[in-house]
Amino acid sequence: MPHEPMFGLRTQALNGEAVPMTHPWSNDRVIGLVGPKGSGKTFLLNALLGTDPEDLERLVDEDRSDEPTVGVVTWRETDIALMDNLDQEALLHAADALIFVIASCDGVDAETAELWQRCAEEEIPRFVVITKLDDERADMDETVAVLRRLFSDGPELIRLTMPVLDDDEELAGFIDLATTQIWNWTTPELSIIESDPEHVGLIAEAREDLISDVAMISEDDKLTNALMLGMQPSIDALMSALEEASINGDAQLIVGHGLRENDVTVGTEFILDLIVDALPDPSLRLCPVVSSPDGTAQLPIDADPQSPLVAEVIHADADALSLVRIYSGQLSEQVMADGNLIITIDDETAMTSNLVWIVTEEPLINFMTLSSPDFPLIIQNINV
Ligand SMILES: Nc1nc2c(ncn2[C@@H]2O[C@H](COP(=O)(O)OP(=O)(O)OP(=O)(O)O)[C@@H](O)[C@H]2O)c(=O)[nH]1
Ligand SMILES: [Mg+2]
Known part of the structure; x- marks a missing residue:
């Protein structure tokens, strides 16, 4: 075949x-x-x-x-x-x-x-x-x-x-x-x-x-x-x-x-x-709408690995293993979760370039936004 x-x-x-x-x-x-x-x-x-x-x-x-x-x-x-x-x-x-x-x-x-x-x-x-x-x-x-x-x-x-x-x-x-x-x-x-x-x-x-x-x-x-x-x-x-x-x-x-x-x-x-x-x-695909942690509107971000990081936890389990969808940018060892918590990624396994299993020190929560500590962002358009 x-x-x-x-x-x-x-x-x-x-x-x-x-x-x-x-x-x-x-x-x-x-x-x-x-x-x-x-x-x-x-x-x-x-x-x-x-x-x-x-x-x-x-x-x-x-x-x-x-x-x-x-x-x-x-x-x-x-x-x-x-x-x-x-x-x-x-x-x-x-x-x-x-x-x-x-x-x-x-x-x-x-x-x-x-x-x-x-x-x-x-x-x-x-x-x-x-x-x-x-x-x-x-x-x-x-x-x-x-x-x-x-x-x-x-x-x-x-x-x-x-x-x-x-x-x-x-x-x-x-x-x-x-x-x-x-x-x-x-x-x-x-x-x-x-x-x-x-x-x-x-x-x-x-x-x-x-x-x-x-x-x-x-x-x-x-x-x-x-x-x-x-x-x-x-x-x-x-x-x-x-x-x-x-x-x-x-x-x-x-x-x-x-x-x-x-x-x-x-x-x-x-x-x-x-x-x-x-x-x-x-x-x-369009990158989700994001704001700063204080709610200030942000310009739309391109779905591109060169853009600032916008990622979302789409499945989190109690063992601190999480599936993350990256909408733009790239993960780094330290990321900001929901604009207020620095998270260290201990291990990662990429399924594709923008869908990654990560292991973190502490368990994450479903639908958390992950962004860069230098450019914290929160995804706005979610209705959970
Ligand atoms: N003969 C035959 N059996 C199939 C086919 N597709 C699935 N099955 C059988 O149907 C049963 C259910 O298939 P699964 O793939 O487990 O179904 P599922 O949608 O994943 O089920 P859940 O995860 O429980 O929702 C299994 O016994 C499969 O082997 C098919 O095309 N032909
Ligand atoms: Mg099944």
């Missing part, structure tokens, strides 16, 4: 070219996994980590699977931090995007529907993975219909893949509705093949839906005009429009995932490509 290819497998398959990135954080993604209990979040996390042999030893032990966890997988030179079992409020602060993990056979709970609504209000980029598509009760069409009723009745919830079964009716792969290519996990290595006319016929209606949804949401006038005239869009234009809308939080894509024999997970690499191509990198 190809690891860390230079370009996305989807783009590569279409001979596209990657755009070089210059911002020091732009090769990272900070992503939260959310969804109903038992929907398959930890399973998906392990599937994503399992694509990189070096990460195998870091797979989440099922006995510890309720604890806040950050798994990092490197895909196409992008460090992807995936946060599991984090407090919802912490994720809303700290994640650049969320993945909603919904089981194809279990429905959606009220808490997840409420979280979706909040993300819609706060325009948090996100996509949906429909899991357990190998389950005999799985019905992706039905789950997509339920999600569209529950989450949004507009064009912004866009289904991107359709499951393909093998001769034994086992989950074999997915058709990408944008490119019409089949991603096939029945071969020893994942293969991406052109679909035959029979498959193109089967997906025709779903693809029409996708194209008309793109016509409604895209900001590319040339593309929307062509679509309004009933012309077939180029695959590149379609993919760019989908990815851009997803990064901006204007559209949310739905893709599938499942398991087949020999522990092969189906859909995993597609999801990694989507995380890199269709979710925002940290440089696209």
